[in-house]
Amino acid sequence: MESLLSNIRINISECLYVKDPESSKLGQRILSNSIVLIDQLGFEEFNFKKLGQEIQSNESSIYRYFENKQKLLQYLSALYWGILEYRLVVETTAIQNPEERLYKAVEIVTKNPESISTQPHINLNNLRNIIIAEFTKSYHQKHVDEDNSEGNFSIYKRLVLRIAEMIQLVDSGFKFPKSLASTILDGSLHQFFISAHFKSISDTASNSEVFDFFNQMISRLLNRMTNGSK
Amino acid sequence: MESLLSNIRINISECLYVKDPESSKLGQRILSNSIVLIDQLGFEEFNFKKLGQEIQSNESSIYRYFENKQKLLQYLSALYWGILEYRLVVETTAIQNPEERLYKAVEIVTKNPESISTQPHINLNNLRNIIIAEFTKSYHQKHVDEDNSEGNFSIYKRLVLRIAEMIQLVDSGFKFPKSLASTILDGSLHQFFISAHFKSISDTASNSEVFDFFNQMISRLLNRMTNGSK
DNA sequence: TAATAATAATAGTAATACTATTAAATTTGC
DNA sequence: GCAAATTTAATAGTATTACTATTATTATTA
Numbered sequence: 001m002e003s004l005l006s007n008i009r010i011n012i013s014e015c016l017y018v019k020d021p022e023s024s025k026l027g028q029r030i031l032s033n034s035i036v037l038i039d040q041l042g043f044e045e046f047n048f049k050k051l052g053q054e055i056q057s058n059e060s061s062i063y064r065y066f067e068n069k070q071k072l073l074q075y076l077s078a079l080y081w082g083i084l085e086y087r088l089v090v091e092t093t094a095i096q097n098p099e100e101r102l103y104k105a106v107e108i109v110t111k112n113p114e115s116i117s118t119q120p121h122i123n124l125n126n127l128r129n130i131i132i133a134e135f136t137k138s139y140h141q142k143h144v145d146e147d148n149s150e151g152n153f154s155i156y157k158r159l160v161l162r163i164a165e166m167i168q169l170v171d172s173g174f175k176f177p178k179s180l181a182s183t184i185l186d187g188s189l190h191q192f193f194i195s196a197h198f199k200s201i202s203d204t205a206s207n208s209e210v211f212d213f214f215n216q217m218i219s220r221l222l223n224r225m226t227n228g229s230k
Numbered sequence: 231m232e233s234l235l236s237n238i239r240i241n242i243s244e245c246l247y248v249k250d251p252e253s254s255k256l257g258q259r260i261l262s263n264s265i266v267l268i269d270q271l272g273f274e275e276f277n278f279k280k281l282g283q284e285i286q287s288n289e290s291s292i293y294r295y296f297e298n299k300q301k302l303l304q305y306l307s308a309l310y311w312g313i314l315e316y317r318l319v320v321e322t323t324a325i326q327n328p329e330e331r332l333y334k335a336v337e338i339v340t341k342n343p344e345s346i347s348t349q350p351h352i353n354l355n356n357l358r359n360i361i362i363a364e365f366t367k368s369y370h371q372k373h374v375d376e377d378n379s380e381g382n383f384s385i386y387k388r389l390v391l392r393i394a395e396m397i398q399l400v401d402s403g404f405k406f407p408k409s410l411a412s413t414i415l416d417g418s419l420h421q422f423f424i425s426a427h428f429k430s431i432s433d434t435a436s437n438s439e440v441f442d443f444f445n446q447m448i449s450r451l452l453n454r455m456t457n458g459s460k
Numbered sequence: 461t462a463a464t465a466a467t468a469a470t471a472g473t474a475a476t477a478c479t480a481t482t483a484a485a486t487t488t489g490c
Numbered sequence: 491g492c493a494a495a496t497t498t499a500a501t502a503g504t505a506t507t508a509c510t511a512t513t514a515t516t517a518t519t520a
Binding site for chain 1: 272274275366367371372375383387406407410411412413416417420421423428430431432433440443446447450
Binding site: 249254256287288290291294 | 468469470
């Protein structure tokens with residue numbers, strides 16, 4: 001019996017790859033090993049030659065899947081946000097109370113993602129590390145606008161909009177739902193980075209404290225419609 | 231008559247340069263032109279060869295001032311945060327009311343910096359663009375911890391702590407003053423980037439709206455001691 | 461004016477981020 | 491089960507980058 005989850009696939013913009021890496025064994029090895037290797041080496045030190053050695057394959061073969069390592073990073077980012085979006089939808093749509101729903105959403109995006117078994121070759125822990133350390137580099141570059149118009153960041157933006165919508169359902173008068181949503185997403189990554197590397201300016205030693213911070217932020221920032229739970 | 235301001239110099243960690251660029255004409259040309267050139271080309275496309283051509287000098291001469299372009303970016307970042315810190319101190323210390331003081335602080339860090347005349351060879355507009363687009367790259371790399379222990383980010387961190395202190399003076403019971411301070415600094419840069427490139431997820435079209443967002447954030451997040459101004 | 465320091469010019473190196481070509485292996489259609 | 495088509499591997503090569511080293515030239519200062 002197959003579980004529902006194992007049939008799910010994150011739909012990623014075709015602009016992000018030359019050949020769909022999920023369509024072959026080699027492609028899947030490229031994905032799973034690049035995630036480990038980028039986490040290990042950092043994005044700057046990572047390259048396709050090293051990845052080729054790692055998967056006992058050739059540099060040039062990897063270029064048949066990804067145009068360059070920048071696109072690979074954008075692909076991996078889309079994958080991560082896609083997994084988060086999936087969890088967000090599955091775990092929040094049944095919740096009727098807008099506040100409770102938003103609470104759950106903030107929990108999902110700020111706490112550690114539990115592995116979903118859809119893609120067993122994807123190590124979510126490594127992937128999350130990559131997002132914290134490298135996601136910013138996927139769009140902080142001169143070609144952002146071009147990449148953006150190709151849809152390379154659409155999953156991320158859709159996730160922001162979903163959360164913004166939830167915010168507005170809690171407080172329709174709040175003037176900055178999108179700004180707040182993107183502040184939560186980006187800000188939580190930033191807090192994780194800071195608590196790992198700049199401890200002197202961090203209040204959030206643990207994962208759950210990052211959640212506490214942003215949860216407190218939304219609950220104090222928004223005028224609730226009801227006196228909801230938590 | 232010399233103004234007070236023109237005697238001020240931002241004190242930048244010696245680890246960030248080989249030879250102090252403020253100590254010679256060539257060094258100053260390196261600074262002023264690198265700021266323009268990095269803004270123009272983006273950090274990835276920028277290199278010392280191109281900068282050398284720009285200032286009618288030689289690549290190898292630039293290496294006598296900066297170890298590499300990464301360090302130059304960290305230097306420029308320190309310079310920017312130093313200028314902001316200077317303004318923050320000058321413009322807030324006289325303010326007695328903690329809320330008013332914090333309000334002013336948020337204004338300074340989220341609104342456009344007016345040029346201070348201390349360093350006429352520094353184009354603050356270009357520098358600010360660089361910070362918005364590239365600051366994240368100055369610390370998102372494998373050597374963060376090493377660079378951090380050398381003090382390369384100390385001005386930035388000190389600025390966060392100053393704001394955190396102001397937050398605590400407004401609400402001593404608030405649990406996350408440092409997280410909030412760094413969220414304001416990092417978050418405002420993020421909002422500027424987003425409103426320039428990802429308009430669909432932005433509520434803040436103008437500079438002043440970014441200020442409004444973060445100002446509302448602190449005023450709703452903190453339990454005020456008094457019913458202060460604004 | 462001699463000594464010292466700063467700068468410019470030139471050359472060179474190892475690594476990177478690719479591209480092109482061809483050969484070998486694998487898959488697929490009939 | 492074989493031919494055709496596709497995919498992958500191996501090799502080689504290129505332009506650029508991020509430097510380093512060396513020496514010559516110029517400017518500064520004692």
